[in-house]
Amino acid sequence: MLTHRSRTSVLVFLLPPLVVYGVAVLLPIVQSLVLSLFSWDGITAMQFVGVENYARMLAGDAVFWRAFANTLGYLTICLVLQLGGALVVASLILALPTGRELAKTLFLLPAVISTVAIAFLFQHIYSFDPPGLLNQVLDLVGLGGLQTPWLSDVSTVLVAVSAPEGWRFTGLYMLIIYAALAAVPKELEEAARLDGASWWQLFRQIRFPYIQPVWITTVIMATTYALRGFDIPYLLTNGGPGQSSELLTTYMYKTAFTSTDFGYASTVSVFIVIECLVAVGLITVLLRRRDA
Known part of the structure; x- marks a missing residue:
């Protein structure tokens, strides 16, 4: 549908982001895939082990x-909080007669706060000795027996993480x-209101079907981000106590930079990529099949 000149212009403008994407995303994935076939401590020569790491x-x-x-x-909890909370809050803000911009700004603020700052904030909220905000609130409402080192x-x-x-x-x-x-x-x-x-009927029969494409995209975004979640769990507990909060991302990081087993860490990273791709495929198929 585009003229030859228009197609050339589109390709010229697409080329720089495609090159950046290839260098920043695709190349590291290929490097990890290759490295996963080797045993390497980062210093000595790499030894080919094939699928032994897998x-x-x-x-x-x-x-x-x-x-x-x-x-x-971790994924389940994040999706419930993020998508369920986002849907409820968006519906409530839409019903506000005034102050919508202020409400949206306040709810968006956590996304631009430093991850380290959020981790320190929740360390104080969860603190047991001295009691943090959460344990203090439980004590104030008469539920002091539920206080725990979260x-x-x-x-x-x-x-908690x-x-x-x-x-x-x-x-x-x-x-x-x-x-x-x-x-x-x-x-x-x-x-619909006149009828x-x-x-609930308005939301279920009109609003939600209308936003279905956006909802699918949002679910995919939230799922892939949660599967790659690393910084806050690592800063709060470093995977502990034991392996109670160990995620694939924190395990991969510690395998690479604590145990210096870069080949095996690359194997775990390849699994994370495959996990994300499978999750995206399942979400797309299930939601579109339900919509059909």
Whole structure:
């Protein structure tokens, strides 16, 4: 549909970002794939081991599978907080008669705050001795018996490290979903109200189907970011206590830079890439099939 000159212009403008993407994203993935076939400590010569690293990862590494299970739990908590919270907050802000811009700005602020600052903030919130904000609130409402060292209790640590990540990006996804909801034709909503549709029917039959493409994109974004989550869990607990909050990303990092086993760490990184691709494929197929 484009003239030859237009096609040339499009290619010229696309070339720089494609080159940057290839160098910054595709090349490291290929390098990790190649390195995963070797045993290397970063100093001595690399030794080719073939698929031995993959066999070790899938069949003989209990810590890897514990980290994988923790990653799935981390993903579930993040998705519930981020997508559920974003959808609720966006709907509430859309119903505000005034002050929408201020509300959107306040909810978006956590996404631009330094990760290190967020980690330190939640360390103080979760603190047991001296009591942090969370334990103080529990004591004030008469639930002092529920006070616990949230980051050192194996039964609560995974939720504790997941909550800051969920809170951090809720505002970002809220902004995306809010823009989609605001674009829903008002004529459809008014016609539905005249027919006696309730708020839930209005949302389920008109608003949500209309924002379905945006919702799929947002789910994919949230899923891939959560599967690659690293900084806040690492800063809060470094995977502890034991491996109770160990994620695949923190395990990969420690394998590379603490154990200096770069070949095996690359194997874990390849698995993370495959995991993200599989997740994106499943989300796309399931949501579109349900929509059909």
